[in-house]
Amino acid sequence: MNGLGNQIIVADMRGTSARVTPQAAIAINARSETRFDQIMAVHDPRTPGTANYVEILNSDGSQAQACGNGMRCVVQALTAEQGRQRFTFETIAGILFGEETEDGLITVDMGTPKFAWYDIPLNEEFADTRQIELQIGPIDAPVLHSPSAMSMGNPQVTFWVKDDVWSYALDRFGPLLENHPLFPERANISIANVVRPDHVILRTWERGAGLTQACGTAACAALVNGARTRRTGRKATITVPGGDLVVEWRADDHVTLTGPAEFEWRGRLDPVTGAWTRSEAA
Ligand SMILES: N[C@@H](CCC[C@H](N)C(=O)O)C(=O)O
Numbered sequence: 001m002n003g004l005g006n007q008i009i010v011a012d013m014r015g016t017s018a019r020v021t022p023q024a025a026i027a028i029n030a031r032s033e034t035r036f037d038q039i040m041a042v043h044d045p046r047t048p049g050t051a052n053y054v055e056i057l058n059s060d061g062s063q064a065q066a067c068g069n070g071m072r073c074v075v076q077a078l079t080a081e082q083g084r085q086r087f088t089f090e091t092i093a094g095i096l097f098g099e100e101t102e103d104g105l106i107t108v109d110m111g112t113p114k115f116a117w118y119d120i121p122l123n124e125e126f127a128d129t130r131q132i133e134l135q136i137g138p139i140d141a142p143v144l145h146s147p148s149a150m151s152m153g154n155p156q157v158t159f160w161v162k163d164d165v166w167s168y169a170l171d172r173f174g175p176l177l178e179n180h181p182l183f184p185e186r187a188n189i190s191i192a193n194v195v196r197p198d199h200v201i202l203r204t205w206e207r208g209a210g211l212t213q214a215c216g217t218a219a220c221a222a223l224v225n226g227a228r229t230r231r232t233g234r235k236a237t238i239t240v241p242g243g244d245l246v247v248e249w250r251a252d253d254h255v256t257l258t259g260p261a262e263f264e265w266r267g268r269l270d271p272v273t274g275a276w277t278r279s280e281a282a
Contacts, residue, residue, distance in 0.1 A: 003072045011042065014052070025061045026059075054071070059210075105260055123181060129149045152217040155186070212241075
């Protein structure tokens with residue numbers, strides 16, 4: 001499936017105790033036909049009241065706590081299968097809610113943001129994470145500097161720019177910043193241009209996956225970081241390379257992400273080795 005071009009494999013692991021291994025993820029990603037950004041492994045529920053436990057793997061085999069575009073794909077796959085439209089899921093970051101609406105778009109309640117340096121986490125104490133000390137480029141003329149940091153379940157860093165987000169070599173800066181010593185669990189790195197308080201243009205280098213067409217949790221972080229630094233309101237369209245997402249930071253502190261999800265093709269997957277076959281029928 002894909003969520004605005006974020007390449008997602010929804011792996012149906014219900015009825016088995018097997019897990020998708022990091023080795024399988026790396027092997028699947030090595031094939032051009034199955035290159036992906038995240039695998040959403042949908043397991044039987046672990047907690048009463050939830051539909052499924054969802055484990056998230058990045059294309060480098062690492063585990064992610066949250067994936068907004070992937071959750072939309074899971075909601076759409078389960079809605080198509082079961083007819084019902086609302087789901088409660090458990091992930092390592094907590095409980096999430098997802099719903100397909102009448103217009104075919106999917107809204108996921110991504111939970112609440114965290115701002116304390118130790119929750120993000122950062123390796124250094126910052127009293128205020130709306131603007132942290134971090135820069136890239138020459139010390140006296142940094143190319144990017146003073147980003148906002150927060151956790152949307154996963155570590156997120158938003159650099160603010162006033163010009164074209166495409167004029168920055170994110171493919172070069174992304175890996176350096178993702179692995180910067182300030183981030184003990186690495187980080188998702190975004191560049192944001194606030195066009196209007198209700199419109200942000202965003203590019204993201206994803207932890208464990210690299211440049212992507214869309215990153216839902218980074219879009220949530222751009223809105224929340226925008227609102228807490230008074231650059232945006234509490235609801236905005238976030239334009240990512242793959243298209244538009246709508247993010248709202250509600251009065252109850254929950255962040256919702258709305259956008260499309262698209263089925264591409266189906267197959268059978270060995271979760272241990274990553275060997276796969278494509279099904280003839282869609
Ligand atoms: N594509 C995602 C984010 C996936 C996880 C991220 N790479 C991480 O490791 O935190 C999204 O849509 O949110």
